[in-house]
Amino acid sequence: MAWEKFNPNLAAHDLVQDMKWNPEIRKEFKQNEKAVLDRYPLLPEERKAIEERDFRKLYDLGMHPYLGGQLSRFIWGNDAGKGAVEASNKLVASLQGHTRDIPKS
Amino acid sequence: MAQIVFAAGAPHAPAIVGLFDKAPDDSRKVVTDTYAAITNELRAAKPDVVIAFANDHLSNSRITFYPDFLIGTAAKHSGPHEWFQEWIGCRDYTAKGNPAVAKSLFAGMTRRGVRMTVREENLKFDDNISVPVTMTDLDKTDITLVPVLQNCTVPPFPDAERCFEVGHALRDFIEKDLPGNMRVALFGSGGLSHEPGGAKYYKIDEDFDRRFLELCAGGDHKALLKEITVERMEEAGTGGTAEVLSWFPVMAAIGECKGRSFGYTGWPSFRCGIGGVIWDLKTKQ
Numbered sequence: 409m410a411w412e413k414f415n416p417n418l419a420a421h422d423l424v425q426d427m428k429w430n431p432e433i434r435k436e437f438k439q440n441e442k443a444v445l446d447r448y449p450l451l452p453e454e455r456k457a458i459e460e461r462d463f464r465k466l467y468d469l470g471m472h473p474y475l476g477g478q479l480s481r482f483i484w485g486n487d488a489g490k491g492a493v494e495a496s497n498k499l500v501a502s503l504q505g506h507t508r509d510i511p512k513s
Numbered sequence: 514m515a516q517i518v519f520a521a522g523a524p525h526a527p528a529i530v531g532l533f534d535k536a537p538d539d540s541r542k543v544v545t546d547t548y549a550a551i552t553n554e555l556r557a558a559k560p561d562v563v564i565a566f567a568n569d570h571l572s573n574s575r576i577t578f579y580p581d582f583l584i585g586t587a588a589k590h591s592g593p594h595e596w597f598q599e600w601i602g603c604r605d606y607t608a609k610g611n612p613a614v615a616k617s618l619f620a621g622m623t624r625r626g627v628r629m630t631v632r633e634e635n636l637k638f639d640d641n642i643s644v645p646v647t648m649t650d651l652d653k654t655d656i657t658l659v660p661v662l663q664n665c666t667v668p669p670f671p672d673a674e675r676c677f678e679v680g681h682a683l684r685d686f687i688e689k690d691l692p693g694n695m696r697v698a699l700f701g702s703g704g705l706s707h708e709p710g711g712a713k714y715y716k717i718d719e720d721f722d723r724r725f726l727e728l729c730a731g732g733d734h735k736a737l738l739k740e741i742t743v744e745r746m747e748e749a750g751t752g753g754t755a756e757v758l759s760w761f762p763v764m765a766a767i768g769e770c771k772g773r774s775f776g777y778t779g780w781p782s783f784r785c786g787i788g789g790v791i792w793d794l795k796t797k798q
Binding site (some may be wrong): 411414416417422425428429431434452464472473474475476477478479480483486487492493496500503509511512 | 515528529531532569570572575576577595596599600602637666667668708709710711712713715716747751752781782784
């Protein structure tokens with residue numbers, strides 16, 4: 409990821425911030441992701457990338473990777489000992505298209 | 514003249530708490546030795562206040578309206594913020610704030626040409642402040658805390674040279690604006706190499722980390738600024754490694770001092786290189 413693609417205008421950034429700051433939105437995202445996404449002025453390809461869990465595409469569109477990492481934790485889990493590891497594994501696999509760099513333990 | 518009595522820099526990676534039990538012995542030892550030294554020497558220095566610079570990680574402001582240095586002026590600092598509790602796995606805490614010093618810092622830095630920003634409410638702390646506070650049990654002491662949450666990740670952010678200017682202004686502020694008998698500790702929270710959320714999430718740049726620790730401990734600021742550029746930080750892990758910039762105002766404020774580090778580990782599952790430095794203030798050139 410290089411900063412030349414960074415686009416601070418993407419609505420996906422606000423989506424992540426709002427979920428981070430409001431547990432109700434996180435809950436709704438789990439139950440009805442479409443309803444949450446409908447409230448943000450996401451570009452069509454930005455929305456599609458979120459729906460398809462295509463982080464490579466999101467970053468190519470200019471999403472900030474720190475917030476991308478947090479988005480992966482809303483989707484795949486956030487807890488210290490277990491879920492956050494799963495989230496980072498799936499994120500890296502999405503970005504690289506392979507799992508070779510992911511530690512076994 | 515107020516006095517700087519302690520200065521250190523150390524990482525705050527959440528995995529040094531959450532995955533500590535799963536880490537190999539030598540990696541655990543680095544975490545334990547680093548934070549034990551900081552804990553003991555901080556207490557022995559008997560500071561009234563610790564001013565802690567730490568990456569904000571986009572925790573408190575939207576990306577479209579993002580401050581470079583955000584001072585928390587609250588009387589108490591509680592954390593971690595709700596969503597980060599399960600992620601870090603650390604205990605809750607409430608550290609004592611210092612509204613007088615925090616507001617004085619804001620005014621003092623403004624007068625010295627450094628744009629800072631303040632918020633009176635409890636800031637949302639993630640690992641940036643929560644890990645060092647709980648690792649040192651700062652909240653169980655009488656030492657007050659002034660957090661300065663720094664933009665290390667939303668470009669364009671203040672670079673190494675700018676952080677040195679900030680640190681020089683900070684030193685002048687401490688010497689001239691704070692009460693004469695006040696004892697001040699400085700802490701830079703962040704690093705070492707990591708790429709949170711990026712394709713190199715599990716890549717740690719051990720060469721960068723070891724050289725960075727060596728240069729910090731060496732106390733030669735010219736050499737540090739020559740080698741440890743933002744470009745080199747980004748190469749060592751985009752969007753994460755640059756939070757070592759939180760150490761730069763601390764180093765600039767204390768001047769060229771030698772430091773000690775307490776080992777280094779690049780265990781991949783920490784997803785961050787780990788090592789810290791405590792500076793020996795009596796060795797100032």
